[in-house]
Amino acid sequence: MSVLGRVLLEVSIGVSIMIAVATAVVVGRQRLVVTLREFTDRLRDVAPTAAVLTVVLLFNGIARQVVPELSWIINQNVGFVNLNLTWVIYDLEGEFLVWLQSFANPTFTSYFSFIYIYGYIFLLVFPVVAYFALPNSRPLRELLAAYTLNYVLGLICYVVIIAYGPRNMMPELVQGLLFDTYPRYQYLTRQVNRNTNVFPSLHTSLSVTVALLAYRSRAVYPRWHPVAFTLAVSVVLSTMYLGIHWATDVVAGIVLAWLCVVLASRLVGRWSPVGYLRDHFRDRGWLGSRPPEP
Amino acid sequence: MTGPSTDRLDRRSLLAALGAGGLGATAGCVHRARNAVNRDGPEQLSLTITTVPADVDQVSIRIANDLQANLAAVGIEASIDPLSVEEFFRATLVNHDFDLFVGHHPGDDDPDFLYESLHSVFASEPGWQNPYGFTNMAFDTLLERQRRIGGEARRTTIGEILEALAAEQPFVPLCVPTEHRLLRTDRFEGWNDDLLASRLGYLGLEQVEGAEGPNDRLRALVTDARSTVNLNPLSAEYYDQSTYIDLLYDSLATADGDGFRPWLAESWEWEGRTVTVRLRPDLSFHDGESLTADDVAFTYRFLDDTTLGDEESIEAPAPRYQGQVTAVEEVIATDDRTVEIEVSTGREVGERALAVPILPEHVWRERAEEVEIAGISISQGTTEAVVTDNIPPVGSGPFAFVERTERESLELARFEDHFSLREDAGASGGDVEGEGDDDGENGNETPPTGAERRESGPTPAPTVAELGTRVEPSSPSTIESMGNGDGDVTVTPIEPHTIGDVEEREGLALRDTSSRAFYQVGFNVRNAPFGNPYFRRTVARLLDKAWIARDVFYGHADPVATPLPEGWEQHDGDDRNEEASDEWVPESLRWDGEDPEVPFFGEDGDLDAEAARAEFEEIGFQYNDQGDLLMGE
Structure with a gap:
């Protein structure tokens, strides 16, 4: 098996265990029984939103391959665009990273490395399970819509902006951290990240998105909300501690998260991809003449 | 008593006189201001260091950081522009769009590479030929001369070129790295350590009988x-x-x-x-x-x-x-x-x-x-x-x-x-x-x-x-893969900072290749103030080559004063004279604890900023009250 395969297996087993435990503790048996009974109905409710997210993720996967070249073409050749921000950010906060690294110790390194890979994936996947277990599909649809927006807006930033992270500018500072200590994780991260794409931090924005939505759903999941909050803060800190993101990227990530949550709650329920298709194509007779849903 | 008419006249003339005088005064003022404004005043010198990020090469960005800090210490505003490796070569070699760069030069099999690197005929061509834009008639003559001759005469001429180069510093040669590669000796025999950067290194290998892993397949790893x-x-x-x-x-x-x-x-x-x-x-x-x-x-x-x-x-x-x-x-x-x-x-x-x-x-x-x-x-x-x-x-x-x-x-x-x-x-x-x-x-x-x-x-x-x-994503992961038996040879050399992590064991060997590659700081001589050799020399003295070799390369490099490594001998040299060495690098330019031509201002990587500033003043640059080095536009 390839190294990537081994790492993927390792991570999926780890995260699955975490999700199983969290489901037992947070969701509870009662909800699971009901969910199983209504499984297909609920799936039908969220299918359109999930489909949009899937399309965006697939497109994202392909686009990531060409984004760096596209960014360089734009930034080096279009005279008025110069969003190669590495130096601006480094000049602004290089000292902060040095200060942050002064707290470095092996315990923190292990903790934050674990959080950066396992904690982050768990934080993103678990709410999908938890919200699916709710009779009302709205929280899940909002979550998926917010993820979609994060990826779309993030990708646009990545095309326009070039920025290398701290580990690329101050390698001596972050030596012995994540990729030196656990180089195998790099097989995984390079599948999703290119090194010029650090502004904004998607680790931050997606984690904060989850935390904000967890706060909203605190009435139904009182146990999840503090866990999500703690994990999100840990993920945010880990990106900086491990030298992957600048504080600037993190701030931009938080703003992006807030924007996505606000937009998602406005869009969900008002605009649906199925409704859009129906409205557009029914008149032309492409979708047959099904009666409109109530 | 004055009549209304005279009164009016007087007032008119007065106004006229006032107006004329006022205008005159204003005009004088404007002329003076114009003269003052149009004299392009000196401003702080501001430079960009072009290099590659740590993912490509940790050494380059660390040297760039050090240079940036030392330039700042002598009152020169410098920023670092990390570019992807393709963009880096495009900016420096093809478009000549840089002030100064920190990078790796592959070196060559013959000192004649100095000809294409420095001859003025190549100054405007895109490519590896003369990226610095250096032009110098006396230099060209020497570069052409060494091409026509052979033997000891050529060695002497190369020596003269190296001395002129050390004086002019169109680029600053920093260090010659020792390249380290990992290879599996339990899977293949016949490795030729010194040729692993070229085709001969991967030919003539014999698979060890009964070796673990895939048969008749050489697995190379690159970063x-x-x-x-x-x-x-x-x-x-x-x-x-x-x-x-x-x-x-x-x-x-x-x-x-x-x-x-x-x-x-x-x-x-x-x-x-x-x-x-x-x-x-x-x-x-x-x-x-x-x-x-x-x-x-x-x-x-x-x-x-x-x-x-x-x-x-x-x-x-x-x-x-x-x-x-x-x-x-x-x-x-x-x-x-x-x-x-x-x-x-x-x-x-x-x-x-x-x-x-x-x-x-x-x-x-x-x-x-x-x-x-x-x-x-x-x-x-x-x-x-x-x-x-x-x-x-x-x-x-x-x-x-x-x-x-x-x-x-x-x-x-x-x-x-x-x-x-x-x-x-x-x-x-x-x-x-x-x-x-x-x-x-x-x-x-x-x-x-x-x-x-x-x-x-x-x-x-x-x-x-x-x-x-x-x-492979990085040097550490390459080492891990070699350790796990997933590779037979690392074609890209292992990065210096990770060499210490290598655990050699039976069948897995770390070999070093004496390379002719070198690291350099290249100046764009087309742009002021890099046209000034005194300025280039003084900037060269902000680089502590010995410290770079020891701290940035972890000792896996030798500091050099010339782009040719010491110990490189001319192969067609005059061997009859046992006394004379066949080395290309003349004795005057060999490393003896410090750079013989452009010694560092300071020691152990710590810059003596006062001494450096004094030297910049000595060569004709000025500082303002804030200690900024000034540059006339």
């Missing part, structure tokens, strides 16, 4: 993904290190140790300035087309001008191999297997011209067209040849292209028709002594007319059926 993206031998952006080009393409001769051994050529014979090269019989390219003397002649013509003399375009020399190609005056294919190459240089430099990759005419001829992309203006003289990714590459080399996955892997397979695999390969040699043998019997400065070079010893052949290359 530089460029060989999976572009395999164009002409591309300046992709090939600062040409191991894979060497394996896919053949040249007439190949560098082996200090000399050249016949490769596609069966033998060659000098007569005056003409070398007659006899090709081996029945050569062919990977696509089955035969390789003839016409392809050889085409290659030299094409590298000289990739438009092939198209009158509607401007001349477009290839961005690489210009040193070799400009040594060649004319190439004539006299029959299918014979080419006569007339050189404008002496034989030492002339033989270097035999080391360019031979391109198939049937593939490259159509690439002489200029590039057209709808809606985008492309600079004149940009031919398809310099921008193509050349995939799949059609060469004649020991390995042929099979497939690649961009930024992940590259598959090559043994080229079964390669000349080195024939039974008679290498048998033709042995009867005539090569000139390059260091046996001391061949001490003439100019070998006798008609001296013939043939190979001695068997030609190394591609012994493994498959050469699979995988791109």
Whole structure:
């Protein structure tokens, strides 16, 4: 098996265990029984939103391959665009990273490395399970819509902006951290990240998105909300501690998260991809003449 | 009493007088202000250091950081612009769009690379030739002179060039790194440590019987993904290190140790300035087309001008191999297997011209067209040849292209028709002594007319059926993969900061290659203030080469005062005189604890900013109240 395969297996087993435990503790048996009974109905409710997210993720996967070249073409050749921000950010906060690294110790390194890979994936996947277990599909649809927006807006930033992270500018500072200590994780991260794409931090924005939505759903999941909050803060800190993101990227990530949550709650329920298709194509007779849903 | 009229008149004249005077005064003011404003005042000098990020090379960015801090300490505002490796070469080599850069130079098999690196004729050409834009008549004379002569006289001239170079500092040579590679000795035998950067390092390997892992397959690991993206031998952006080009393409001769051994050529014979090269019989390219003397002649013509003399375009020399190609005056294919190459240089430099990759005419001829992309203006003289990714590459080399996955892997397979695999390969040699043998019997400065070079010893052949290359994310992951038994050799050297993490064990060896590559800080001499040699020298003195070698390279490098490594000896040198050393680097420029020409201001990496500032003032620069170094616009 390839190294990537081994790492993927390792991570999926780890995260699955975490999700199983969290489901037992947070969701509870009662909800699971009901969910199983209504499984297909609920799936039908969220299918359109999930489909949009899937399309965006697939497109994202392909686009990531060409984004760096596209960014360089734009930034080096279009005279008025110069969003190669590495130096601006480094000049602004290089000292902060040095200060942050002064707290470095092996315990923190292990903790934050674990959080950066396992904690982050768990934080993103678990709410999908938890919200699916709710009779009302709205929280899940909002979550998926917010993820979609994060990826779309993030990708646009990545095309326009070039920025290398701290580990690329101050390698001596972050030596012995994540990729030196656990180089195998790099097989995984390079599948999703290119090194010029650090502004904004998607680790931050997606984690904060989850935390904000967890706060909203605190009435139904009182146990999840503090866990999500703690994990999100840990993920945010880990990106900086491990030298992957600048504080600037993190701030931009938080703003992006807030924007996505606000937009998602406005869009969900008002605009649906199925409704859009129906409205557009029914008149032309492409979708047959099904009666409109109530 | 004054009448109303006079009163009015007086007031009018008064007003007039006032107006005129006022205007006059204002005009004077404006003139003065204009004179003052239009005198471009001095402003703080502000520079950008172009380099690559740590993912590409930790050493470069760390040197850039150090230089940036030291420039700031002497009142020069400097920023760092990290570019992806392709963009870095495009900015520095092709577009000359930089102030100063920190980077790696691949070095060369002969000091003649200084000719293309510094001769003024190349100052405006895109490519590896003279990226600095350096122009100096006295220098040009020396560079041309060393090409025409050989032996001790040439060594003396090279010494003079190195001394002039140390004085002028168009670039600052920093260190010569020791390249470390990991290889599996329990899977393959016959490793040639010193040749692992070139084709010979991957030929002639013997698989150990009963070894673990895949049979008849060499698994190479790289951290530089460029060989999976572009395999164009002409591309300046992709090939600062040409191991894979060497394996896919053949040249007439190949560098082996200090000399050249016949490769596609069966033998060659000098007569005056003409070398007659006899090709081996029945050569062919990977696509089955035969390789003839016409392809050889085409290659030299094409590298000289990739438009092939198209009158509607401007001349477009290839961005690489210009040193070799400009040594060649004319190439004539006299029959299918014979080419006569007339050189404008002496034989030492002339033989270097035999080391360019031979391109198939049937593939490259159509690439002489200029590039057209709808809606985008492309600079004149940009031919398809310099921008193509050349995939799949059609060469004649020991390995042929099979497939690649961009930024992940590259598959090559043994080229079964390669000349080195024939039974008679290498048998033709042995009867005539090569000139390059260091046996001391061949001490003439100019070998006798008609001296013939043939190979001695068997030609190394591609012994493994498959050469699979995988791109690793980083040096630490490469070490881990080698430890797990997932690779046989690291083609990209292990980065210095991770060498300490390597745990050698039975069957897994860490080998070092003394390389001729060096690290440099290059100045764009076209831009003020880098046109000023005093300024360049003073900036050079902000770099503590000894500290860089020790701290940034973790001791895996030697600080140097010249771009040629110490200990490199001229192979055709005058061996009769046992007393004299054959080293290229003159004694005056050898490292003796500090740089003999541009010693660091300070010690142990700590800059003595006061001393440096005093020197900048001494050479005519001024500081303002805030301590900023001023630069007239």
